[in-house]
Amino acid sequence: MLRTPVCGVLGVEVPIVQGPLGGPWQQGVRLAAAVSGAGALGSVPTALRTPAQIRDDVRRLRDLTGRPFALNMTRRPFDPEVFDTVIAEAPPVFSFALGEPGDLVARVHEAGAVFLQQVTTVEQAERAAEAGVDVISAQGTESGGFCGDVSTMALVPQVVDAVRPLPVLASGGIADGRGIAAALALGAQGVNIGTRFLASTECEVSDDWKAAILSAASQDAVKVTFADQILPPPTEGGFTTVPRSLRTPFVEEGNTRSAHSEAAAAQAEVLRTRVMASMRDGTAHELIPLTGQTAGLVHDIAPAAELVHRLITEAEATLRDLAGLVPANDSADEV
Structure with a gap:
């Protein structure tokens, strides 16, 4: 099964992170539980949730799966009381988006969690690395929800070069195994996928x-x-x-x-x-139905576990096909 070094950092079996959908749109916790249960990293949003709701979300999530998961926060808006609640729940992974991580990194590490930071520019990635985050998700403009202006194809390799040896995830424009293979070719160690998981059985958005x-x-x-x-x-x-x-x-x-x-x-x-x-x-x-440009690649509604398996299987097949394009050299001296 496809595995990269970031899997060990995040505690997952396959290098896929499910992008969280929160605020008034609310994906629910069943999606995150199904993704984590399939060996990837499910994510639970906290935007516009109260501390009591977050505690209940985490309790229900842990009833559904014993696998690692992420709790997500953003700076649109940022609520210190919610952050205190998130830290108290001791998530395996804390993911942060739409703003500088600042001094949150130290508190997350003190709680024993991995810090996953989303960025939309190289400069943001460099500052996040300096702040001590563990994993960076480079999000291209193709993505749904709040995003920047640079495409995934252009952004990811620049971020990889800028923050090496930190592991980088590619986000935006990825909805099948070919996208995962492309992300790996750009130097990413995994992917963060949102829109494809919106169209899943467990996602609690409107039919x-x-x-x-x-x-x-x-x-x-x-x-x-x-x-x-x-x-x-x-x-x-x-x-x-x-x-x-x-x-x-x-x-x-x-x-x-x-x-x-x-x-x-x-x-x-x-x-x-x-x-x-x-x-x-x-x-x-x-x-405002937040959705990325990969909508054009989504043709069915399927269980999240099936989607994780499909994504990895397609990625492995694509990588094998690509490897076949390069003939083995008969001699180390051949060019």
């Missing part, structure tokens, strides 16, 4: 959202350029990012307005009120 992913083309996953007008802003130390979502009338109308600052400002409060209402009634996905 309508899953169906939309299946029918979407890659170009249907667009940046939500007006997001800062309607969503909570990053807290201190947060990265500048813009979410990627499937097209909806709400996204299309908002993106059109964002090109005209006066119109955007006039509509901001109306849009914000509508989004807040959708968060309360569980329909945020109808407005």
Whole structure:
């Protein structure tokens, strides 16, 4: 079975991390449990969750699996009380996104957890390495949710070179085994996958959202350029990012307005009120269904364990096929 050094760091059998989906969208804990149970690393989001909800999430997760998992936080927003709760739950892995890790690294290490940091630029990766994180996830602009501007193909090898020997995961634009093989060729030791796991049996998002992913083309996953007008802003130390979502009338109308600052400002409060209402009634996905460009590669809804097995099997087959393209030399002197 495909295994790289980062598997030992994360305590997993295969080099796949499931990207967390939190906030008002909420994937639930069944997905993370199924991914971890299959030998990869399942992730549980904490954004917009209360400490009591997080404790309950972790209790249910541990009832479902005894395998390693990650608890995720971001700086959009960052709640110190939630961080205290996360540390108290002693997750095997703490993953952090959308902002500088700062002095959180020391506290995570004191709790005995591995620190996995998401970055969207080489400079962010260099600062994370200096801060002492254990693993870096280099996220390309193809990804769903909040992302940067540089493609995975361009970003990953630069980050690998900049932070060597720290292990790097590739994130964004990966939804099958060919993507995993490509990530390894770029120097990554594994991958962080989000959208492919959204369309899984265990993911607790709306069936309508899953169906939309299946029918979407890659170009249907667009940046939500007006997001800062309607969503909570990053807290201190947060990265500048813009979410990627499937097209909806709400996204299309908002993106059109964002090109005209006066119109955007006039509509901001109306849009914000509508989004807040959708968060309360569980329909945020109808407005902004966060999804990456790999939607074009997703053609079925399957159990998460099956997806992990499929991803690894495809990656191994691809790597074997690629190895066959290079003939063995008859002599060490041959070029």
